Amino acid sequence: MARISLQDIRHSYQTIVAKAAEYALKRVHLEWQDGGAYALLGPSGCGKTTLLNIISGLVAPTEGRVLFDGRDVTTLPPEQRNIAQVFQFPVVYDTMTVFENLAFPLRNRHAESSRVDARVREIASLLDLDGLLGRRAAGLPPDLKQKLSLGRGLVRDDVNIIMFDEPLTVIDPHLKWQLRSKLKELHQTVRTTMIYVTHDQTEALTFADQVVVMQAGEVVQVGTPVQLFERPTHTFVGHFIGSPGMNVLPCEVSDGTALFRGQPVPTETPAKAPADATRLELGVRPEHIRIAPDTGSGDDGIAVDIVRVADAGRYRVVEAMAGDHRIHVLTREDADTPLGPARLQVDPSRTRLYVDGWLADGADTGRA
Amino acid sequence: MAVKTERQAAWLLVAPVVVLVAFNALIPLMTVVNYSVQETFGNNFFLWHGLGWFQDVLRSERFHAAFGRQMLFTGLILLIEVPLGVAIALAMPRRGPLVSVCLVLMALPLLIPWNVVGAMWNIFALPDIGLLGRTLNGLGFDYNMTQDPLSAWFTLILMDVWHWTSLVVLLTYAGLISIPDAYYQAARIDGAGAWAVFRHIQLPKLRRVLTIAILLRFMDSFMVYTEPFVLTGGGPGNSTTLLSIDLVKIALGQFDLGPAAAMSLIYFFITLLVSWVFYTLMTRHDPS
Numbered sequence A: 001m002a003r004i005s006l007q008d009i010r011h012s013y014q015t016i017v018a019k020a021a022e023y024a025l026k027r028v029h030l031e032w033q034d035g036g037a038y039a040l041l042g043p044s045g046c047g048k049t050t051l052l053n054i055i056s057g058l059v060a061p062t063e064g065r066v067l068f069d070g071r072d073v074t075t076l077p078p079e080q081r082n083i084a085q086v087f088q089f090p091v092v093y094d095t096m097t098v099f100e101n102l103a104f105p106l107r108n109r110h111a112e113s114s115r116v117d118a119r120v121r122e123i124a125s126l127l128d129l130d131g132l133l134g135r136r137a138a139g140l141p142p143d144l145k146q147k148l149s150l151g152r153g154l155v156r157d158d159v160n161i162i163m164f165d166e167p168l169t170v171i172d173p174h175l176k177w178q179l180r181s182k183l184k185e186l187h188q189t190v191r192t193t194m195i196y197v198t199h200d201q202t203e204a205l206t207f208a209d210q211v212v213v214m215q216a217g218e219v220v221q222v223g224t225p226v227q228l229f230e231r232p233t234h235t236f237v238g239h240f241i242g243s244p245g246m247n248v249l250p251c252e253v254s255d256g257t258a259l260f261r262g263q264p265v266p267t268e269t270p271a272k273a274p275a276d277a278t279r280l281e282l283g284v285r286p287e288h289i290r291i292a293p294d295t296g297s298g299d300d301g302i303a304v305d306i307v308r309v310a311d312a313g314r315y316r317v318v319e320a321m322a323g324d325h326r327i328h329v330l331t332r333e334d335a336d337t338p339l340g341p342a343r344l345q346v347d348p349s350r351t352r353l354y355v356d357g358w359l360a361d362g363a364d365t366g367r368a
Numbered sequence B: 001m002a003v004k005t006e007r008q009a010a011w012l013l014v015a016p017v018v019v020l021v022a023f024n025a026l027i028p029l030m031t032v033v034n035y036s037v038q039e040t041f042g043n044n045f046f047l048w049h050g051l052g053w054f055q056d057v058l059r060s061e062r063f064h065a066a067f068g069r070q071m072l073f074t075g076l077i078l079l080i081e082v083p084l085g086v087a088i089a090l091a092m093p094r095r096g097p098l099v100s101v102c103l104v105l106m107a108l109p110l111l112i113p114w115n116v117v118g119a120m121w122n123i124f125a126l127p128d129i130g131l132l133g134r135t136l137n138g139l140g141f142d143y144n145m146t147q148d149p150l151s152a153w154f155t156l157i158l159m160d161v162w163h164w165t166s167l168v169v170l171l172t173y174a175g176l177i178s179i180p181d182a183y184y185q186a187a188r189i190d191g192a193g194a195w196a197v198f199r200h201i202q203l204p205k206l207r208r209v210l211t212i213a214i215l216l217r218f219m220d221s222f223m224v225y226t227e228p229f230v231l232t233g234g235g236p237g238n239s240t241t242l243l244s245i246d247l248v249k250i251a252l253g254q255f256d257l258g259p260a261a262a263m264s265l266i267y268f269f270i271t272l273l274v275s276w277v278f279y280t281l282m283t284r285h286d287p288s
Helices: A048-056 A098-108 A111-125 A142-154 A173-188 A201-209 A225-230 A235-240 B001-036 B052-059 B063-089 B098-111 B114-125 B131-139 B149-177 B181-189 B194-222 B228-233 B243-253 B256-284
Strands: A005-011 A025-032 A037-041 A064-067 A083-088 A161-165 A193-198 A212-216 A218-225 A247-249 A252-254 A257-260 A263-265 A280-284 A289-293 A302-311 A315-324 A325-332 A340-346 A352-355 B038-040 B046-048
Touching: A005 A048, A025 A048, A025 A218, A037 A048, A037 A201, A037 A340, A048 A083, A048 A193, A083 A142, A083 B181, A098 A111, A098 A142, A111 A142, A142 A173, A173 A193, A173 A201, A173 B001, A193 A201, A193 B194, A201 A225, A201 A247, A212 A235, A218 B052, A218 B131, A225 A302, A225 B038, A225 B131, A247 A325, A247 B098, A252 B046, A257 A280, A263 A289, A263 A302, A280 A340, A289 A325, A315 B256, B001 B256, B038 B194, B052 B256, B063 B114, B063 B149, B063 B243, B098 B149, B114 B131, B114 B228, B149 B228, B181 B194, B228 B243, B243 B256
Parallel strands: A037 A193, A037 A212, A083 A161, A161 A193
Antiparallel strands: A005 A025, A005 A064, A212 A218, A247 A280, A252 A257, A257 A263, A280 A352, A289 A340, A302 A315, A302 A340, A315 A325, B038 B046
C-alpha cells in the first residue's frame, strides 16, 4: 500500500532530445492517494503505457522522480518496488499448475511453505479459482488467465500498487463486464492502490474513482467520472469522453457574448477571450441541446439543417449541419425529429468557452 | 453427368503430381524392394529369396556394430549440440548492431558444402601439418586421427559440432526473440531469477523449435555420409564406419545388391520409427 507521487516526469525514447515533440511524456505531475482506484485513459500512443512502465520500474524516466510513500524509487528495478502488473496479453507460466503459478512470487521470495499454501488458497477463493488449483495454467481460457496473473500480484501482501495495462483486450465481450465488476469488487475488498490503463472510456469510468485523461504525452484532466462528463477542462476530454462526444464549435467573442456563425450563443459565464488567444471554441454536449422548430424569427437558437437521425436504442442521435459544422444532439427515443431546417437551443449552464483548447473560466480546471 | 466430368477433370489436375511422386519416390523405392527379396547374378537374372536378406542383415554382427556406432554418434552429437546451441542462443544479443554480426558468424558453417567440411577437417587434423593435430600433439596429447580410433571419434564429433550447432542456435534464437517482453517483465515483477526465467518461461516457449531442432539433427546425423567419409573413410579399421558408410561399402564395394537393399530398407524404417517416436513424445503435452 502506498501513496504515489510522480514529480515532473518527462520521458523520451530518444537518447538526445531536440524537440519537445520527441518527448513521449511531456511533463507529468501527479499525486495518487493510498488505496485509490485510478484509471489512465487516453488514445493509443498518448503515453499512458510509458507512464505505467515508469511507475513499475520497467522504464526509467529521462527526468523527474517517482516516490512511493515519500521514498524515492526512481532508480529501483521492478522487483524491488513491490508492485504487481497485469499485462494486456495474459502472462501465465504454462508448465505450472494454477497453484504453482500463484505460489511462484512467494517461493521466489523464500516464503515458508505453510504460509505459501494458506495465502494461495486465500487468494484463489477471492478470485473464484478454488476449484482450479490443480489444473495446468496453459489450458485456461483468457479470462481465467488474466485472473491468475492478477492473483500472482495479490498473493504478496507487501504489494504497493497493482497495475493493469489494458487487461481486457483479449477477453470476450460478454466476460468483460463480469471481470470488470469483479475488479471493482476486489478493490473494495483489498484496498490496494490500483492503476488501470485503458483507451476504453467505459472501462475507465466504471472502474476508477479518479480518471487521469492523457493526450499526446500530457495529462489534460484529472477528475471523477462525473467531473469529466460535466465539466471537461479541455475540448479533447469533452470529445474523447461521451458517445458521441462534446460538440466543439468555432466562435468569436464580442462584448461578453460568444458568436457562432454570427449568432449569439448563451454561455455559463460571460465569455471573455484573452487578447493572445488563437483559437476560440464553444463546447456543448449532445445531451444539453434542445431541438426547436424553425420559426424564422432569427434569435431562437442556432439555425441548422437536420440531415440524419440514428436510433441508438434508448436514445436517438440527431445530426444537424450548421453550414459546414456538424452538431450532434441526443433526443429521447420517442421524440419525433423531422429532417430539414430547425433551431438548436443550448443549455446555457452547460455551454462553455474554450480558449486554445482549454476551458476559459479558469475555475476548477482540475489540472495537476 | 456434370459431377462425373468434374471428377475426371480433377484426376487430370492431380496427374502431374502422381507422375512426379512415382518417379521421385515410388519407383526408386520399389526397385530397392525388388532387389531386397531376390538373389541376382547379373544380366537381369533374378531368383526369389524371400526375407532371407533381411534375416541375414539383422543377424550380422557387422550390421550390429555399425548400428551401435551410428547410435553412439547421433547420441553424442545431440547431447552436445542441443544444450550448446541453446546456451549460445541465450548468450546472443537481442538488439543492436551485434545481432547481424552474430547471425552471419553462426550461418557461415552451414553454408560450407559437406565434402569441403570433411576435407577441411581432414587437413586441419593431420598430426604433422594440421593446426589441430600439431597443437594437440604439441600439448602432449597422443593424437593421431588415422591411427587411433579415439582420436578419429574426437575429430568426427568436433567436426559435426562445429558444422551443425549453428542450426540449433539459429532455430533457438528465432524461438527466443518471439517471446513477448511481457513474460520477462512479469518474471522480474514476480522476483524470478535467471534460472527460473529459463526453466519456466524460455524452455517451455522453446519446446516447439527444440522439437524441430532435435528432429532435424537426429535425421541428418543418422543419415550422415559425406563428412565422415571424407574425414576418415570409416577408419581406422572400421572404428568410424557409420551405417551409411557401411551400406555404400556393401552395395558399391562388394556389389552385394540384395543385402544392401535389405539394409537400406531397415535403415529407412529405423529413421522413420525413431523420428516418429521422438515427435510423438515431444508433442504429447501440446495444448493445441
